[in-house]
Amino acid sequence: MAGEQDSTERMPAIPADRLTPAQAAAAAAFAAERGVPVFGPFVPLLRSPELMQCASRMGLYLRYGSALPLRISEFTILIVARAWSQKVEWAIHQPIALKAGVAPETAQALAEGRRPDTMSADEALAYDFSTELTHNRAVSDATYAAAVARFGEQGVIDLTGINGYYALLAMTMNVARTAVPEGDGAPLLPLVG
Secondary structure, eight states: OGGGSOOOOSSOOOOGGGOOHHHHHHHHHHHHHHSSOSOTTHHHHTTSHHHHHHHHHHHHHHHHTSSSOHHHHHHHHHHHHHHTTOHHHHHHHHHHHHHHTOOHHHHHHHHTTOOOSSOOHHHHHHHHHHHHHHHHSSOOHHHHHHHHHHHHHHHHHHHHHHHHHHHHHHHHHHHHTOOOOTTOOSOOOOOOO
16 A cells, blocks of 8 residues: 555655746646645646646546536545545545535545445445446446436536546555645544555
8 A cells, every 4th residue: 555655755846946847837837727836746747747737627627617516526535535545635635525514424434444324325326436436447337327317427427537537646646655735634544454
């Protein structure tokens, strides 16, 4: 697992005076679009400026423009963070998920690697869809039909996109050993078997 390896960050922030022109332009565009400097998974992604910009734009859509309610999007991000043992993703999104209406007991069960028994019907559907997609590399006909009936075809594609996008970010941060920001108030994601 990611947490069992050396914790030395492999791809820390690049000092401003060492950025290539393409990296500097991408960092400036990121800051202009998001209102914050490059952070979290975008720090290692900046090594590939075009990829970072594409990923950032996809993330903005999936976070703020998708067909899914914010509670379901954030809940799904926690599922992905748990699947990849990604502590930065968890630290960023766990407080947002709670604020969006995910019950603390539900988030805690996810953190512990258990199927939450406190999920709403929509959360249970997102959980089944996401865990089937992650573990089986496919979604059953029954789960697919239920997801289309509840979220529509666009919602199913957006749910798939959230799973894939946050897996990309998790993989990136696991490879880079991205450190959890200091002073973050979210509880750390525990490692599970």
